[in-house]
Amino acid sequence: xxxxxxxxxxxxxxxxxxxxxxxxxxxxxxxxxxxxxxxxxxxxxxxxxxxxxxxxxxxxxxxxxxxxxxxxxxxxxxxxxxxxxxxxxxxxxxxxxxxxxxxxxxxxxxxxxxxxxxxxxxxxxxxxxxxxxxx
Numbered sequence: 001x002x003x004x005x006x007x008x009x010x011x012x013x014x015x016x017x018x019x020x021x022x023x024x025x026x027x028x029x030x031x032x033x034x035x036x037x038x039x040x041x042x043x044x045x046x047x048x049x050x051x052x053x054x055x056x057x058x059x060x061x062x063x064x065x066x067x068x069x070x071x072x073x074x075x076x077x078x079x080x081x082x083x084x085x086x087x088x089x090x091x092x093x094x095x096x097x098x099x100x101x102x103x104x105x106x107x108x109x110x111x112x113x114x115x116x117x118x119x120x121x122x123x124x125x126x127x128x129x130x131x132x133x134x135x
Contacts, residue, residue: 007044008072010054011064012122018056019043021120025089028054036060047074067123079114079130086118086128093118093128108132 012018022028028045031053035041040059046052055061076082079096086093094117102113114130 005052007053007055008069009061009064010056010069010072010120010124011066012056012120012124013066014121015041015043015056015058017121019045022054022056025091026086027089050074067119070125071127072124073127073129075129075131077130077132079110079116079128082128082130083116086116091118 010018019030019033022045023030026047028047031044031046033041033043036059040057042055042057042060044053044055046054083093083096096110097115097117098110098113099115100113102109102111104111108130110130111132112129116128117126118128119125
């Protein structure tokens with residue numbers, strides 16, 4: 001039996017600001033923006049090429065303190081390109097960091113160990129890891 005992670009709830013304080021950040025700055029697709037009432041709204045966004053989406057919302061999503069989610073991770077085939085894209089979109093992103101020793105330094109020495117880091121406007125923390133090939 002396959003078990004797939006499909007949705008991660010990201011706690012935010014300002015829904016419209018968060019939607020703009022994830023859609024406009026990160027380039028996530030807006031799957032839906034559903035207003036159920038004045039007190040209930042759910043926005044689902046998906047990173048390009050991902051099978052897992054994020055949900056931001058108010059009223060109908062689990063309540064966590066805004067900015068309390070740490071350790072979310074995206075994977076890209078080219079970290080230099082991804083970092084440049086984030087910078088071009090106005091995202092404050094770290095320099096490329098190499099964490100650990102690469103078990104397979106070819107075809108690219110950044111594979112598995114190359115990361116950049118950023119936060120959304122509420123302080124939810126994201127990592128971006130390079131994996132260009134998988135064994």
